[in-house]
Amino acid sequence: MSIHKFNATALDALTAAGTPAYLDQEEGFVIAHPADVPKEQATAGHHVTVARGPYGRGYCATAWESHGNTDFLEVATVFEGDDLTLCVRAVAEWFTTPRPTAGAMLLAALAQWDITAYGDGLGMSYAIPLDPATPASCVHHRPHLSVGDSAPSVEHVPASHTGWVVSLHDEDGSPVGDPLFNNDRRGLVDCAADSAAAAEVIADYFSRPTR
Incomplete structure (x- = not known):
């Protein structure tokens, strides 16, 4: 699957599940964010990137916090695996308040x-x-x-x-x-x-x- 198709598929799945997300064209991956945070401010706070998994296989969702204007601190691996449905569920759970564990x-x-x-x-x-x-x-x-x-x-x-x-x-x-x-x-x-x-x-x- 091409990176363009991969990102489009991930973005469509997140959007269909009600999780706000958009494609960062410059970085080449999808960014998901809390529903109460505008897209323009997504990376200024807590957000999750969805990209290809290790060795270009599957999906890897990673949570980040802003650490200055251009730096980001990795918080946790939210999901890593081949199942897009589970990946989307994990991202949704990550943004749920209180977060299920x-x-x-x-x-x-x-x-x-x-x-x-x-x-x-x-x-x-x-x-x-x-x-x-x-x-x-x-x-x-x-x-x-x-x-x-x-x-x-x-x-x-x-x-x-x-x-x-x-x-x-x-x-x-x-x-x-x-x-x-x-x-x-x-x-x-x-x-x-x-x-x-x-x-x-x-x-x-x-x-x-x-x-």
Whole structure:
């Protein structure tokens, strides 16, 4: 597909989905922006570029913040993959307020089993203590289960989710054995279904009498 066709296809898909976007002729990629921001001011604040993915394959949506008149600070990879429909959904989710996250979906699934997970303060993973009496400040320094994604942040939007991995850790924070759950397929998976499946495995682990 030519770059002209690629950009036209991406632009049409975003527009059809109700996400404001336009083609930057000079840079050669599509820029999406919040609905309440005029096109003329799109790059003066938070915006997302949609361009070809690595090696010229698929779609790559990247979020940026203005960092001066001509400089931009990369915020996150919003989407990377071959599915344009999912790419458009990820961009729309990115501009939604409040922004949906895969981590929030996981926490909701765990709550269905009355399981509480604690963030690492960096937005990279969650920890679940094996002993419910463990103080929140000590969770990562006691035996626990970790839940993360190859994204690697848990703050990615659901449409760009690539699969949870649940691992057991000892008091030193070192992983023990193989993951209890590993749905990391290096590709996109349904976040709701994956979160529910991971939560069920975790609940089952805590229900074992000899764990």
